[in-house]
Amino acid sequence: MTDQLPVTLRSEPKGAALDLLHIVRINEEIKAIVAVAFKINIMALNAIFLAKRAGTAARGFGVLSNELRSFSSQLRETMLALNGLIHGSVGEVSVLLQDSRYNGVLKSAVSIVPLNSRLSAVMARRDQRTVEYRGRLSKVRRALRSSVDDACRLVELGGVLAKSAKIEAAYGAGFSASLAQVSGEFDGVVEEIRVSLDTLRRSNFFKG
Amino acid sequence: MKKTEIIYQNGDHKWIAIVRDPAKPDFLIDTNEYLVTHGGQGMLLDPGGLEIFPAVFSALATEFDPSAITGIFASHQDPDVISSLALWLEFNPEMRCHLSWMWSSFIPHFGGTAATFSPIPDEGMTILLAGLPLQAVPAHYLHSSGNFNLYDRSAKILFSGDVGAALLPAEQQGLFVEDFSTHIRHAEGFHRRWMGSNEAKRQWCERVSQLNIDMLCPQHGAIYRGEDVQRFINWFGSLQVGLLRT
Ligand SMILES: [Fe+2]
Ligand SMILES: [Fe+2]
Numbered sequence: 067m068t069d070q071l072p073v074t075l076r077s078e079p080k081g082a083a084l085d086l087l088h089i090v091r092i093n094e095e096i097k098a099i100v101a102v103a104f105k106i107n108i109m110a111l112n113a114i115f116l117a118k119r120a121g122t123a124a125r126g127f128g129v130l131s132n133e134l135r136s137f138s139s140q141l142r143e144t145m146l147a148l149n150g151l152i153h154g155s156v157g158e159v160s161v162l163l164q165d166s167r168y169n170g171v172l173k174s175a176v177s178i179v180p181l182n183s184r185l186s187a188v189m190a191r192r193d194q195r196t197v198e199y200r201g202r203l204s205k206v207r208r209a210l211r212s213s214v215d216d217a218c219r220l221v222e223l224g225g226v227l228a229k230s231a232k233i234e235a236a237y238g239a240g241f242s243a244s245l246a247q248v249s250g251e252f253d254g255v256v257e258e259i260r261v262s263l264d265t266l267r268r269s270n271f272f273k274g
Numbered sequence: 275m276k277k278t279e280i281i282y283q284n285g286d287h288k289w290i291a292i293v294r295d296p297a298k299p300d301f302l303i304d305t306n307e308y309l310v311t312h313g314g315q316g317m318l319l320d321p322g323g324l325e326i327f328p329a330v331f332s333a334l335a336t337e338f339d340p341s342a343i344t345g346i347f348a349s350h351q352d353p354d355v356i357s358s359l360a361l362w363l364e365f366n367p368e369m370r371c372h373l374s375w376m377w378s379s380f381i382p383h384f385g386g387t388a389a390t391f392s393p394i395p396d397e398g399m400t401i402l403l404a405g406l407p408l409q410a411v412p413a414h415y416l417h418s419s420g421n422f423n424l425y426d427r428s429a430k431i432l433f434s435g436d437v438g439a440a441l442l443p444a445e446q447q448g449l450f451v452e453d454f455s456t457h458i459r460h461a462e463g464f465h466r467r468w469m470g471s472n473e474a475k476r477q478w479c480e481r482v483s484q485l486n487i488d489m490l491c492p493q494h495g496a497i498y499r500g501e502d503v504q505r506f507i508n509w510f511g512s513l514q515v516g517l518l519r520t
Contacts, residue, residue: 083364086331087341094339156335157275160328160361167324167360 082163085203088271089159092210093152096145099262103138103145106224106255110135113231113248120241126234127245130227134252137224141259144217151213155206162199169196211272214263221260228253276307276326276333279449281489281497282429287312287406289431290337291491294447295329302326303441305354305493308433309338310426313404316343318362319424319433320355320493324384327358331365341366345403347410348373349435349493350418351380360385372401372410376420394422411481413437415474423482430488437478438506439464440495451496454505461495462513469515479511 079087114135117128169192176182176189228249235245275295282289292307307330308319316338322330334340346369348356362369363385371386375393382391392401398410401424409425416437424433440461451457469475483504490498490506498506 079365079367086365090335090340093335153275153332153336157328157332160331163361163364164324164327167364 082159082166085271086156086159086163088269089152089155092266092269092271093156095262095266096148096152099259100145100149102255102259102262103141106138106141106252107135109248109252109255110138113245113252116241116244116248120238120245123239124234124237124241124245127231127238127249130231130234133227134224134231137220137227141217141220141224144213144220148210148213148217151206151210155203155210158199158203158206162196162203165192165196165199168192207272211267214266218260218263218267221256221263224256225253225260228256276329278333278337280337281449281491282431284429286314287429289426289429289489289491290334291449291497292330292333293449295326297329298326303354303494306491306495306497307334308491309334309343310403310406310408310429311338311342312406314342315345315404316340317345317347317401317403317408318343319347320349320435321346321358321362323354324357324361327361330358331361343369345369345401346371347401347408347422347424347433348377348381349413349423349433350374350421351377352418352436355435355493356381357384363390374418374420374422396420398422411485413474413478415469415471416478417468417470419470425485425487427486430486431491432482432485432487432489432503433491433493435493436464436468437510438490438492438495438498439468440492442495448496451498451502454498454502457496458506458509464494465510465513466515466517471516472514475510475513475515479507483507 110131113131117124117131120127172189172192176185179185231249232246232253235242235249238245276292277294279291279293280288281291288311290309290311292309298304302323302325305320305322307322310317310319331340343366346359346362348371359371359381370392371390372392372394373381375395378391378393394410396412396414398412401408401410407427409427411423411425413421413423413435415421421435423435423437438461440457441464442460487503488499490503
């Protein structure tokens with residue numbers, strides 16, 4: 067006897083469960099960005115080595131490659147911070163999901179026995195706790211949003227650096243082709259991160 | 275938050291242990307959850323209690339996309355095994371829960387609909403995870419009367435539920451058994467009291483001795499690996515269980 071598991075999500079969750087699904091999607095996106103951000107560090111190092119080999123012919127590129135290196139380490143730090151925040155958010159939202167499950171069960175009891183004062187007091191206490199949880203969640207939500215905005219600003223700067231490096235590559239004499247390749251790859255990766263961060267900004271989680 | 279540790283990996287076929295929550299209150303028994311992943315899908319083994327859902331969910335999410343979990347395997351009906359079911363189902367109402375036919379009308383008291391449950395017959399069955407065969411191995415009366423282990427032949431891992439469980443002291447929290455004779459002292463009382471049948475135990479020892487096992491992963495305590503697997507089976511085989519001296 068065998069049993070095959072279903073493959074797709076057919077019905078979408080609601081309420082806190084929907085929030086949890088949104089935060090899970092953000093988490094997956096951030097994990098992907100973090101992986102790409104680590105690649106950038108190695109690319110920046112390559113750019114520095116290449117600029118050193120090219121020597122005076124690529125002085126401008128050399129300056130930019132150092133900037134790219136410091137950009138990549140800043141990006142790494144920003145991503146680590148974002149990673150920490152996102153883990154905190156997943157935790158907060160799952161607490162809220164747990165809370166809403168308990169509340170749902172109790173509320174159906176209250177609707178059947180509306181005049182039980184002790185039950186009503188329990189519900190009032192729980193409602194207050196829910197307000198606290200929601201407060202905590204909106205704090206985390208704001209922190210996450212502002213951290214995503216910071217990352218976006220940083221990546222804009224990275225994009226400008228990468229584009230300038232592309233221009234400088236043209237003055238690299240015999241090294242022009244390889245410098246252009248390195249700066250082109252850098253620009254591609256920065257662009258990839260920029261698009262991902264843009265998607266994150268539009269997530270329904272921030273509209274909640 | 276709990277920690278995650280990848281205990282087996284071959285491409286995207288992985289076993290991830292979710293363990294040891296420093297924030298867990300002492301009055302809750304500590305549990306290990308395991309996630310098996312293959313072909314972009316995941317199956318969560320003994321997802322744990324309602325109270326620890328946030329800790330398990332958030333730890334799991336660091337390693338794997340929880341929306342890709344398509345199934346839950348519950349070794350038996352205990353609250354520390356499956357009382358979080360309703361929350362996993364709220365997150366993904368399509369999740370299937372595989373467990374003994376005996377509990378398929380009891381567990382819906384925790385949550386789920388008729389479509390949620392995939393009852394396992396007493397003799398066991400193969401459950402496919404994106405084509406990966408996982409074998410539900412009978413372990414009845416150890417300790418629950420409708421109880422299964424889950425064997426992954428290609429990873430050579432047996433998830434053994436409460437069999438092999440140990441209640442470890444605070445200073446001995448390693449994920450793997452390092453010194454069998456020290457470790458097993460913390461397993462003895464549990465096995466004597468919780469395991470109900472010497473005959474069922476004998477049959478289980480015979481059955482699992484025929485499997486090729488690199489790691490035996492219990493729901494509580496530490497993982498047995500290498501020679502400690504057979505050492506455990508031999509130890510359990512000679513232990514008198516189902517005894518209560520009052
Ligand atoms: Fe149990
Ligand atoms: Fe247990």
